[in-house]
Amino acid sequence: MEWISKSNIMIVGLGLMGGSYARALKRLGYRVSAIDSRAEAIRYALDRGIIDRGFTEPDAAALGDSDAVIFALYPGVFKAWIAQYQHLFKSGALLTDVTGVKSCLVYAIQAMLRPDVEYIAAHPMAGREVYGVENSDERIFLDANYIVVPTARNTPEAIEWCKSLGQVLGFARVVVLSPEEHDEMIGFLSQLTHCIAIALMTCNDSRHLAEYTGNSFRDLTRIARINEDMWSELFLLNKEPLLRHMDAFIGELQALRHCLTDDDAEGLRARMRLSTQRRAAFDEPEE
Amino acid sequence: MEWISKSNIMIVGLGLMGGSYARALKRLGYRVSAIDSRAEAIRYALDRGIIDRGFTEPDAAALGDSDAVIFALYPGVFKAWIAQYQHLFKSGALLTDVTGVKSCLVYAIQAMLRPDVEYIAAHPMAGREVYGVENSDERIFLDANYIVVPTARNTPEAIEWCKSLGQVLGFARVVVLSPEEHDEMIGFLSQLTHCIAIALMTCNDSRHLAEYTGNSFRDLTRIARINEDMWSELFLLNKEPLLRHMDAFIGELQALRHCLTDDDAEGLRARMRLSTQRRAAFDEPEE
Numbered sequence: 079m080e081w082i083s084k085s086n087i088m089i090v091g092l093g094l095m096g097g098s099y100a101r102a103l104k105r106l107g108y109r110v111s112a113i114d115s116r117a118e119a120i121r122y123a124l125d126r127g128i129i130d131r132g133f134t135e136p137d138a139a140a141l142g143d144s145d146a147v148i149f150a151l152y153p154g155v156f157k158a159w160i161a162q163y164q165h166l167f168k169s170g171a172l173l174t175d176v177t178g179v180k181s182c183l184v185y186a187i188q189a190m191l192r193p194d195v196e197y198i199a200a201h202p203m204a205g206r207e208v209y210g211v212e213n214s215d216e217r218i219f220l221d222a223n224y225i226v227v228p229t230a231r232n233t234p235e236a237i238e239w240c241k242s243l244g245q246v247l248g249f250a251r252v253v254v255l256s257p258e259e260h261d262e263m264i265g266f267l268s269q270l271t272h273c274i275a276i277a278l279m280t281c282n283d284s285r286h287l288a289e290y291t292g293n294s295f296r297d298l299t300r301i302a303r304i305n306e307d308m309w310s311e312l313f314l315l316n317k318e319p320l321l322r323h324m325d326a327f328i329g330e331l332q333a334l335r336h337c338l339t340d341d342d343a344e345g346l347r348a349r350m351r352l353s354t355q356r357r358a359a360f361d362e363p364e365e
Numbered sequence: 366m367e368w369i370s371k372s373n374i375m376i377v378g379l380g381l382m383g384g385s386y387a388r389a390l391k392r393l394g395y396r397v398s399a400i401d402s403r404a405e406a407i408r409y410a411l412d413r414g415i416i417d418r419g420f421t422e423p424d425a426a427a428l429g430d431s432d433a434v435i436f437a438l439y440p441g442v443f444k445a446w447i448a449q450y451q452h453l454f455k456s457g458a459l460l461t462d463v464t465g466v467k468s469c470l471v472y473a474i475q476a477m478l479r480p481d482v483e484y485i486a487a488h489p490m491a492g493r494e495v496y497g498v499e500n501s502d503e504r505i506f507l508d509a510n511y512i513v514v515p516t517a518r519n520t521p522e523a524i525e526w527c528k529s530l531g532q533v534l535g536f537a538r539v540v541v542l543s544p545e546e547h548d549e550m551i552g553f554l555s556q557l558t559h560c561i562a563i564a565l566m567t568c569n570d571s572r573h574l575a576e577y578t579g580n581s582f583r584d585l586t587r588i589a590r591i592n593e594d595m596w597s598e599l600f601l602l603n604k605e606p607l608l609r610h611m612d613a614f615i616g617e618l619q620a621l622r623h624c625l626t627d628d629d630a631e632g633l634r635a636r637m638r639l640s641t642q643r644r645a646a647f648d649e650p651e652e
Contacts, residue, residue, distance in 0.1 A: 223576070263577050267582045271565070275644075276621065277618045277620075278617075281614045281617040282613055287553065290490070294587075295558050297587060306641070311630070317625050320625065324621070324622050328622075331561070335612075343597045347593040350596060353589040354589065357566050357586050360578065
């Protein structure tokens with residue numbers, strides 16, 4: 079397997095996700111290096127054997143012998159990093175990432191990239207509500223999806239390598255989507271749901287109700303604890319799909335509202351029947 | 366304790382909630398009777414020793430020797446039942462219920478009730494997404510709140526009895542609220558969240574996305590599987606608080622939407638910081 083030969087791996091950005099990648103890859107026997115501007119992150123990972131080598135800034139020698147480079151940075155920082163440091167990559171290196179938005183990044187990075195390295199985009203749909211390599215944990219991959227997001231510029235070999243990466247990391251499913259399919263899906267399943275959780279917490283100072291909450295309110299707002307720097311960037315970079323999904327959702331809430339003001343019990347029941355039927359279909363794969 | 370002396374208990378409506386009450390009370394040594402128009406529900410409960418006596422219609426002798434009557438019916442049916450059969454209650458009987466809306470019911474029932482019986486309203490905030498005595502399970506009470514909802518017409522003795530009932534049933538917390546406080550709280554924590562879950566399932570035919578869903582989408586839509594007859598009635602009976610909460614929530618979503626269209630990253634971050642701070646306060650009681 080091609081993947082096996084990419085034995086020197088560099089992780090750029092050693093936070094929760096980069097750290098979880100490092101733990102999994104180190105355990106699998108790869109030589110893992112990392113770059114992170116936070117010296118404590120590097121020290122923490124070196125002290126615990128999560129990485130073999132660590133750097134607080136891009137290191138020419140270390141990048142020059144890395145067969146694969148995994149970017150676990152915020153989207154804007156990722157793009158700027160490539161522009162500034164891509165001359166340091168080893169010829170033939172494969173690059174991938176963990177970024178949660180794709181169309182706005184993948185085409186731009188592939189267009190600016192040296193022709194002798196290849197960037198194959200990926201989105202590991204895993205995470206926690208805590209941050210930093212100190213909270214990294216490769217078990218977050220176990221019941222999660224890993225999305226490989228190729229474009230027409232990618233080679234079959236790079237796509238296969240990236241799929242193998244998702245598999246060896248332990249993801250439950252490895253799926254291939256186009257950047258546009260990815261962004262449409264993520265705008266609905268992840269970004270709209272985070273908008274809802276935020277709005278539910280900000281629409282009412284409900285803290286005095288904490289003692290009455292059952293599981294439904296807690297379930298709907300768990301993701302309202304959010305990293306505002308990362309998520310505001312992700313929302314703005316995926317603005318068009320997200321606005322489309324928000325408008326469709328607000329439209330449905332308005333329709334429910336009209337049923338209420340019109341005393342339209344049958345209208346309410348019809349929407350509840352549809353939601354019940356659709357949600358039941360969602361339960362099948364997990365039950 | 367006054368509660369102990371109410372040893373003959375009648376449950377009217379032997380579904381999931383009535384059946385769960387019956388199981389708990391029978392285990393505690395009370396004599397438990399039940400009325401349900403569904404003959405299979407009565408037969409099921411008798412066969413398994415969940416009740417001592419069962420009837421498919423109001424029985425004068427059984428109601429005449431019941432010290433306490435617990436109504437586990439839909440709101441409209443509950444009110445009609447009282448109007449039609451209240452002459453059958455034993456003098457001095459205490460009545461209570463499990464209904465999820467209060468202002469629209471409690472005052473009307475207390476106003477029409479015989480002066481020699483007393484109705485003390487309650488809302489056990491427990492449930493499952495399945496129905497019927499066949500799915501009843503007293504464990505649903507264990508981590509749930511039991512709300513006692515008195516009015517000025519209630520006696521201290523009845524309020525104490527109802528609180529004791531919540532305790533012996535095994536609820537984690539027993540709380541007292543006015544009908545208006547109850548309806549405002551339930552409109553927000555339960556009804557608005559169900560509206561959100563319904564709208565999230567109906568705004569997009571997302572069934573093809575089932576394979577990509579992570580926990581956040583599943584958590585937000587779990588309650589989209591809903592009993593349309595019961596919930597449409599509950600929504601319409603609590604229309605005013607629910608509409609107020611829906612409007613506040615839609616307003617917050619519109620505000621997020623404007624931040625997106627205006628590229629207002631700081632506006633997004635400010636809302637995320639507020640939601641994070643408020644949700645953290647919610648986590649404290651459970652962590």
